[in-house]
Amino acid sequence: MKPHTELNTLAKKVLQQEAAAIQGVAAALDERPDFAQCVEAILSLQGRVVVTGIGKSAHIAGKMVATFNSTGTPALFMHAADAIHGDLGMIQAGDFVIAISKSGDTPEIKVLVPLLKRKGVPLAALVSNADSYLAQQADYILHAPVQSEACPHNLAPTTSTTAALALGDALAVCLLESRDFSRQDFARLHPGGTLGKQLYLKVGDLSRQNQQPQVPDSALLKDIILEISGKRLGATAVLTAEGNLVGIITDGDLRRMLTTYEGRLESVRALDILTPNPVTVDVDDFAVEALARMQARNITQLLVTEQGRFNGFIHLHDLLREGLV
Structure with a gap:
């Protein structure tokens, strides 16, 4: 077992090497117009983006597909090896294929590319080697140049997969921005889990489940105590005779x-x-906004209003129950 200091030094070296590779990918964008043209081509699609690769590139392809789908670009994953055994049938007219390969010269890619060309679909090559077979056959080159892997033997895909992943993220974000993909759009595609709740759960969805403790501003102490105890929210709103909120x-x-x-x-x-x-x-504010206000003031409940009128309470426990805390 290596000493901790030596392990930390090695880890920093890996991270610095991969960070430098991403900087190199960013610089390579200025060398050719393919990236922007690829974005334009995908935006005009009638079909889906099909991302393919083999080995570690296949894992990067799967992540790219997940990111595309979650940000408004319909996408499918096709394993390069399975494509020649039937999966090629998932590609339809109007689709766009992105093939990921560090070398661009693997046997599977050399078998697959002619089959893709026969399909007549646009092909983008996400490669480290811009002079490879795949790059030469592609309509667009997404260049992710990498000098060496972070692996000490320069064998295990590390730097190259990080560079490909980052370039795929850049492509997804450019597509998202070009479509004016909003938080509301994102919420519609992520309705489950905490992420979805942050984007669609409104204060009114939670406060309407609670009682609405309230007393007139002329209420005596006994009535105030009974109202707070009976409604079990630890507080009561105070209203004027006209129903206007004056305090808590x-x-x-x-x-x-x-x-x-x-x-x-x-x-x-x-x-x-x-x-x-x-x-x-307000009842129409997002629940996460209520949480932020509670945390900023170190309180556990907020009065809820609708068009300026008292509408109820939202409590920290409501947010805890929904997993927002």
Whole structure:
């Protein structure tokens, strides 16, 4: 086992080498117009983007497909070896193929490319070697130049797969931006899990499940305590006779009042102990915005309003239950 300091030094070397490779890929974009032309061609597609590769390149292809699909570009993965055993049938007229290969000269690629050409679909080559067979046969070259792998034997795909992955991400983001793909579009494609909830779950979706503790500003202390205890949210809104929101009273306010109030407790009214101008959130705000406001002020509940009128409460527990915390 190598000493920790030596392992850290080795890890930094790998990361620096891969970072330098990505910088090289960025510089290579200025050498040819293919990347921008490839984006334009994909944007005009009637079909899907089919991404193919073999070995470690196949794993990068799969990730590219997942990113494309989640950002508004319909895509399919086709393993280069399986393509010549029937999977070539997934390619239809109007599709666009991206073939990933570091060398661009593997036997599988040399068998596959002529078959793709017969299909008559546009072909982009994501390669390190821009003079390879695959690059020469492609309509577009997505150049990801790599001098050497991070592997000490220069064998295991490391730097080359990182460079290909980064270039694929760049392609996906350019397509996303060109389509004006919005947060709402993203939410429609990611309805499940925490990510989806951050993008579509509204305050009103949660607050409508809670009770709506409220007292008039003239309410006596006993009525305030009963309302807070009975509705079990640790607070109550305070409203005027016309229904306008004027403040909030929390159970913490009640405890502080008991230690500081010098008058007779039976004469205490809501107006005497409320906190004015309480923090609110609208029913149509995203739930994550409610969470941000709670965290910024170190509180556990917010008053919810609709068109400026009191509409209820949202509690930190609601957000915890949805996995947003």
